[in-house]
Amino acid sequence: MSNKLKIGILISGQGSNLQALIDACEQPDFPAEIVLVISNVKNAKGIEIAINANIPCFIIDHKKYINRENFEAVMTERLSEAKVELVCLAGFMRLLSKKFIKLWFNRLINIHPSLLPAFKGLNVHVRAIDAGAKFSGCTVHFVRKHMDNGPIIAQSVVPVHDDDTSNELAERILKQEHRLYPSVVRWFAEDRVKIQGERVVVTGIDHPETTVTNPSPAL
Numbered sequence: 001m002s003n004k005l006k007i008g009i010l011i012s013g014q015g016s017n018l019q020a021l022i023d024a025c026e027q028p029d030f031p032a033e034i035v036l037v038i039s040n041v042k043n044a045k046g047i048e049i050a051i052n053a054n055i056p057c058f059i060i061d062h063k064k065y066i067n068r069e070n071f072e073a074v075m076t077e078r079l080s081e082a083k084v085e086l087v088c089l090a091g092f093m094r095l096l097s098k099k100f101i102k103l104w105f106n107r108l109i110n111i112h113p114s115l116l117p118a119f120k121g122l123n124v125h126v127r128a129i130d131a132g133a134k135f136s137g138c139t140v141h142f143v144r145k146h147m148d149n150g151p152i153i154a155q156s157v158v159p160v161h162d163d164d165t166s167n168e169l170a171e172r173i174l175k176q177e178h179r180l181y182p183s184v185v186r187w188f189a190e191d192r193v194k195i196q197g198e199r200v201v202v203t204g205i206d207h208p209e210t211t212v213t214n215p216s217p218a219l
């Protein structure tokens with residue numbers, strides 16, 4: 001039997017982060033395996049990605065349940081049956097209840113396409129551009145009761161260019177998401193992610209001294 005960390009992935013959409021995690025898990029030395037995927041949207045593109053990778057995939061359509069609690073109870077049943085140890089939200093666009101978050105406390109992580117705590121919620125790229133931000137990026141964090149909030153595990157930064165459209169910025173950030181999420185899952189599986197109050201320390205990491213400036217200072 002495998003001693004890899006068992007992860008469950010929750011999706012609602014195209015599943016490109018799911019694909020990045022599948023690719024990482026296919027590396028023989030990667031310490032985690034995806035044991036199931038749940039989509040709350042019945043036509044989500046990510047479902048096909050899971051099926052193609054031979055990963056058990058459940059469509060649990062929230063619209064079919066009378067309330068959030070019943071919907072989440074079915075998700076928990078599936079996650080528990082599969083003995084999931086870490087739940088990864090990967091473009092899962094449904095708010096989760098306090099009860100669900102408590103049940104999976106510190107075993108539930110999310111990726112968000114901004115540098116939290118800036119730009120929580122939706123339409124993040126348009127808002128980052130409109131606010132004149134010179135950098136944006138993505139964040140992987142533990143999930144807490146407030147949306148897009150919780151101890152930050154890791155972030156990647158990208159520049160915002162003067163002529164960026166929100167699609168161009170989204171694409172630049174998504175590329176970094178695909179690198180960041182597998183790294184965080186690896187660290188978690190290696191038991192290197194230590195929560196200290198609201199802060200997270202990842203052990204065994206070289207601390208970068210690099211600073212980046214946008215626009216670049218004149219030479």
Ligand code: GAR
Nearest residue numbers: 013014015016017090091111112113
């Ligand atoms: C990603 O950019 C992810 O960060 C974002 O949805 C996209 C899903 O893409 N998540 C959120 O905005 C959550 N607040 P994907 O389905 O291709 O992985």
